[in-house]
Amino acid sequence: MSDESPKAPSLTSVSLEDPHLQPYAKHPGRAEALAAAAMVIGFLGFIGFGITYWISDQTQWQAATLGGGMLALGAGVIAWGKYLMAQGPFVEERHEFHSTEAERDAMTAAIVERGGMVVQRRKVLGGLFALGSTAMGVVIAFPLIRSLGPKPAASRQVTNTDASLFATNWKKNSQLVTAEGRIVKVADLDVGGVLTVFPKGHEGSSPDQTILIRLAQIGPNDPPFQLESPGRTDWGVQGYVAYSKMCTHLGCPVGLYQKLTQQLVCPCHQSIFNVASGCVPEFGPAPRPLPQLPLKVDAFGNLQSQSGYHQAIGPGFWERP
Amino acid sequence: MIDSSLRWVDDRLGIAKGGRTFLDKIFPDHWSFMLGEIALYSFVVLLGTGVFLSLYYIPSAHEIVYHGGYLPLQGQKVSEAYATSVGLSFDVKSGLLMRQAHHWSADIFLGSIAVHMARVFFTGAFRKPREFNWIVGVTMLLLGIVNGFLGYSLPDDLVSGTGIRIAYSIIESVPLVGSYLGFFLFGGNYPGNGIIIPRFYLLHVLIVPALIVGLLAAHLGLLVKQKHTQFKGRGKTEHNVVGSPMFPTFMAKTTGFLFMTTAVTFILAGFAQINPIWQFGQYEPFQISYAVQPDWYMGWLDGTLRIMPSWEFVGWGHTIPLEVLLPAVIFPGIIFNIFFAWPFIESRHTRDLAYHNLLDRPRDRPKRTGAGAMMLMLMFMIFAASSTDVMANFFQIRLNSVLWFFRIAVPLIPVITYFVTVKICEEMGGAEGIGKRKRPNVVHRSASGEFSTVPAEARPGDGHEELEAVPVPTFIDMVPADLATGPGIRRVMR
Numbered sequence A: 001m002s003d004e005s006p007k008a009p010s011l012t013s014v015s016l017e018d019p020h021l022q023p024y025a026k027h028p029g030r031a032e033a034l035a036a037a038a039m040v041i042g043f044l045g046f047i048g049f050g051i052t053y054w055i056s057d058q059t060q061w062q063a064a065t066l067g068g069g070m071l072a073l074g075a076g077v078i079a080w081g082k083y084l085m086a087q088g089p090f091v092e093e094r095h096e097f098h099s100t101e102a103e104r105d106a107m108t109a110a111i112v113e114r115g116g117m118v119v120q121r122r123k124v125l126g127g128l129f130a131l132g133s134t135a136m137g138v139v140i141a142f143p144l145i146r147s148l149g150p151k152p153a154a155s156r157q158v159t160n161t162d163a164s165l166f167a168t169n170w171k172k173n174s175q176l177v178t179a180e181g182r183i184v185k186v187a188d189l190d191v192g193g194v195l196t197v198f199p200k201g202h203e204g205s206s207p208d209q210t211i212l213i214r215l216a217q218i219g220p221n222d223p224p225f226q227l228e229s230p231g232r233t234d235w236g237v238q239g240y241v242a243y244s245k246m247c248t249h250l251g252c253p254v255g256l257y258q259k260l261t262q263q264l265v266c267p268c269h270q271s272i273f274n275v276a277s278g279c280v281p282e283f284g285p286a287p288r289p290l291p292q293l294p295l296k297v298d299a300f301g302n303l304q305s306q307s308g309y310h311q312a313i314g315p316g317f318w319e320r321p
Numbered sequence B: 001m002i003d004s005s006l007r008w009v010d011d012r013l014g015i016a017k018g019g020r021t022f023l024d025k026i027f028p029d030h031w032s033f034m035l036g037e038i039a040l041y042s043f044v045v046l047l048g049t050g051v052f053l054s055l056y057y058i059p060s061a062h063e064i065v066y067h068g069g070y071l072p073l074q075g076q077k078v079s080e081a082y083a084t085s086v087g088l089s090f091d092v093k094s095g096l097l098m099r100q101a102h103h104w105s106a107d108i109f110l111g112s113i114a115v116h117m118a119r120v121f122f123t124g125a126f127r128k129p130r131e132f133n134w135i136v137g138v139t140m141l142l143l144g145i146v147n148g149f150l151g152y153s154l155p156d157d158l159v160s161g162t163g164i165r166i167a168y169s170i171i172e173s174v175p176l177v178g179s180y181l182g183f184f185l186f187g188g189n190y191p192g193n194g195i196i197i198p199r200f201y202l203l204h205v206l207i208v209p210a211l212i213v214g215l216l217a218a219h220l221g222l223l224v225k226q227k228h229t230q231f232k233g234r235g236k237t238e239h240n241v242v243g244s245p246m247f248p249t250f251m252a253k254t255t256g257f258l259f260m261t262t263a264v265t266f267i268l269a270g271f272a273q274i275n276p277i278w279q280f281g282q283y284e285p286f287q288i289s290y291a292v293q294p295d296w297y298m299g300w301l302d303g304t305l306r307i308m309p310s311w312e313f314v315g316w317g318h319t320i321p322l323e324v325l326l327p328a329v330i331f332p333g334i335i336f337n338i339f340f341a342w343p344f345i346e347s348r349h350t351r352d353l354a355y356h357n358l359l360d361r362p363r364d365r366p367k368r369t370g371a372g373a374m375m376l377m378l379m380f381m382i383f384a385a386s387s388t389d390v391m392a393n394f395f396q397i398r399l400n401s402v403l404w405f406f407r408i409a410v411p412l413i414p415v416i417t418y419f420v421t422v423k424i425c426e427e428m429g430g431a432e433g434i435g436k437r438k439r440p441n442v443v444h445r446s447a448s449g450e451f452s453t454v455p456a457e458a459r460p461g462d463g464h465e466e467l468e469a470v471p472v473p474t475f476i477d478m479v480p481a482d483l484a485t486g487p488g489i490r491r492v493m494r
Helices: A028-055 A059-084 A101-121 A123-146 B002-013 B016-023 B031-054 B080-090 B095-122 B131-153 B158-172 B178-186 B196-226 B246-271 B296-307 B322-350 B366-385 B388-395 B399-430
Strands: A013-015 A090-093 A194-199 A210-214 A240-244 A256-258 A263-265 A272-274 A280-283 A295-297 A303-305 B063-065 B077-079 B240-245 B313-315 B318-320 B441-445 B451-455 B475-477
Touching (some): A059 B246, B031 B196, B063 B080, B131 B196, B158 B322, B296 B366, B388 B399
Antiparallel strands (some): A263 A272, B063 B077
16 A cells, blocks of 8 residues: 655644645634534434334335435535645655666566576476366366256257257147136137237246237138238138247347237337238348247137247347258 | 554554555545545445345245235235345335335446546546556446346346346357357256346356455555546646545545435435336246336447347358347447557557656547547447337337437447547637636726726635645644744654
């Protein structure tokens, strides 16, 4: 902490009446009265906090008394320091803290020459020590990093969603259920209605979250519901379509549906997906359409999936083809 | 008493010499030098309130049935982390005050660091010999942002959970290793096996704060060793420091300031609600709220993500999500590298290798000031861009228009700012006595109709600092001068 200086400390002495020791305030008496008043308010504030704490649990009163007390006491101490202590100005010399050339040379020599001597005399030992410590440094990183969690599954065939970024629990004939596990029927939604659904048995699962939207009121006996998207015209059923609810930008749930424009909006970064044209991103940073889940209706009017998702859901990553 | 105990300690530790030098240490007076003190004291508040919170908070994703004081949540299944965070707000006496004080002081901590850093930058206080301290400071800013995010994530509420989800996706976007990093950190695919909350907790309450404490000690140690910079002024040179001594003046002021900083934090904590997690609800990965912004120091990262076009690279069987990688990994990386490297960038440009203990006025260094203003404007613009949806709603403009405004304005306006700032600085550099206190001229009209101008009389403060600065006196003669045996001679009573 100290600045080492070669010379002895300068021990000066001044009279109490030295102008440097006089308070900064023009009217020290007034300043003292103000500081004192502030400190008394501070003291009362703390007493007030003590009482408030015992008789109630009112956050505002606690903050007013405690904060007010600290504010007043702090103001008092600052006034004391600023207006009533020696006004100065005082000066302190800066000492150069760099060493002399000789000292620098000595340190360089200690490292280079002494170290060089050690290495040159016992080259093998130096090499072995470097080898050993490097090996230790590498292997100690194994448990530090590798033990943290599993590797993402390399095979696309892995169906465990905890182990693979490609997997979801949607399979052929998965039953659509709500987050509470209630079976979703064709009659459940009106046109413009949306519902977050999961495959039965995986309610609330993050990768399986799917948004079910009813675009049109089409009964079982009407002509079949045809989507415009090429290659998946029959992925909707009776006016229903389903898409992964996980945004392709950063994985937020795409939770806002604009009924009039048939758009899904991600509340995180405002990517907008056009539901009628296969959830193609129309706006914002999302790079890819939301993956679509092919739907069908079973004999009891329950909604089911024709198959699982045909591609990885959610945001992009290196292994995604 | 003090004399004898000091002797006892000095016999063993030899503290008297260094201790006196420390008590005599001079701190220059300027309001902008207290910005760093705000950061220091809000860190003290963070530690104090943080210890309080850690006595009640349980970092566990384990699901329990809520039976606390918040009635709408009664009987619902929530994580222990969320239940104890809500419990801190409803069931622990003074808990809400402490929780909100902790959150507010985190925002104040990072805000004061940013302003302090701007002060150091614009006045050139980072120049030789203080490059180390600049790097230490920038590292603390980085750690502060990281720890703010970690702490924000701990209550396991809907908003913070969404933030963790976004963080996971950003990690995932890193080429080659992204999915591995995500799996390692979270213990599997998102949301992982519940390990992330205890891991974030450990980082938040132990590892990052310990690093900050270490760096803080280095920051202050270097300040003491290298002494504070000062502005140019009467009697102030490159080789001295003029101001108030550590003891008692600076100590009184700074203690008062500690109280004031704490006071403001607690008053905010009691009257300005922050992060009402009970309104957001427990985090579920398939639920979301709207118009949710992160804490202010994360906003600039969110803004870049919003305005980035959807440029995903797909090829050779791989995907590189540039729409995430560029704004959320590469961009902040570049920004912080510029921060770290600035002292060296500047000294290479100016070829200035001299010691600098006197501060620059920003106007005297137009290019540096311009560069700083450009960076501040860039930060402000992308921060504003993190509220595109709120702005579109508030001004009733199409979201599309707001987005396109920011896509153009974010690169453009900072560049304009640079040139305008440089111009303003150059204009100000030419003006005489700018910024000095003005003395009015009084115009008289004589009886014959002649006009004359006389400067008004000096007011108190016009000619302050008339005294020559002197070293802090070691001894003070308590006896009035006329009774003293001679100047500088001290009577020692033994």
